[in-house]
């Protein structure tokens with residue numbers, strides 16, 4: 001598990017802000033579900049034979065009740081959707097969420113045991129248009145974050161019947177080759193054979209070469225759905241690759257599946273930024289109505305590492321620098337002046353340690369403050385403040401009220417000139 005220190009938060013907030021804006025552009029509303037759910041919810045929704053449920057959940061029993069720290073957000077969202085009878089009032093529901101998830105995985109760069117996801121779930125639209133629109137929305141978002149080497153992988157799993165037929169065919173094909181399989185895959189041959197297709201193990205890869213593909217078992221409607229998703233992606237000019245061995249690690253998917261990778265140089269093996277797909281039967285399987293759904297989640301740490309957006313980490317706009325010993329009149333006036341600046345919307349800090357002017361200027365620099373308001377004995381006697389502009393390299397004494405106005409004007413003018421710059425082009 002990972003600490004996120006204040007100096008990294010600027011980048012986190014930037015990604016979160018861009019995500020929240022993207023979500024509102026597409027009509028998604030934020031939902032917050034609990035960090036803890038009943039263990040049975042995850043085993044039913046995600047599948048008993050998945051890595052997540054088999055070995056990665058933090059589960060515990062509290063007063064005889066089996067509980068689990070959520071390893072992902074989809075099951076909880078579907079539970080909330082059913083519990084609050086949302087389908088009765090909304091034909092189509094678009095929810096987004098952000099928050100911590102927990103999986104007992106082996107940590108590496110971009111993979112943690114407590115990690116944050118930004119995700120979304122769309123209930124009530126079975127049409128292929130929304131699959132493609134969701135993928136394109138993600139590409140727009142990731143481009144805005146300036147993430148290099150984006151690659152969209154898509155596949156279709158068909159419906160439950162296709163999966164059952166394919167599962168049988170795969171087991172038939174792999175059983176004579178069982179000696180070639182890794183230990184994990186040998187076990188998966190009975191529990192979850194589709195996962196063998198995902199294996200990175202060389203022996204397994206060799207064994208599945210030449211295996212029947214799921215596409216041979218797709219029904220007509222599944223094929224039509226996938227073709228329509230692809231046609232819509234083409235229409236949107238969203239680049240993608242069909243990856244027919246993509247199955248993903250959660251059992252609930254049907255039809256469209258997708259992953260987006262990026263920044264491979266920085267992230268290496270953990271370069272999957274987003275994973276998602278359709279899960280048209282989860283809501284019904286959990287006891288709700290037959291409502292189709294599709295969603296995805298992105299790993300926030302990975303987005304932060306991958307994004308090449310420059311973030312200026314200015315903690316404050318102004319530093320109030322009283323001179324003298326701690327507790328002197330200048331200090332007391334300084335604290336009041338800082339409060340008055342904040343009333344005008346200026347982010348500021350006051351240094352009451354009794355440090356030298358040089359030390360206080362160094363602190364202003366560290367915090368990214370452009371303005372320094374110096375209050376010494378002379379200024380106190382005259383009711384003035386020295387206003388120092390570190391960008392413009394100017395310093396001027398002026399009456400206290402005028403000093404506040406002056407600081408506000410300078411900072412406003414600077415923020416206007418930033419706002420009026422043409423938007424930066426995204427790649």
Ligand code: HAM
Pocket residue numbers: 071072073074103105110111112113115116117119120121250272273274275276277278279294295296297298299300301302
């Ligand atoms: P997932 O593929 O398990 O899907 O996770 C989605 C993303 O979360 C991954 O692509 C990765 O970026 C990030 N992630 C997963 N595990 C870790 C980890 N241990 N450390 C850091 N990042 C991680 C889901 O969770 C599904 N609920 C997505 C979904 C929503 N499908 C439909 N709706």
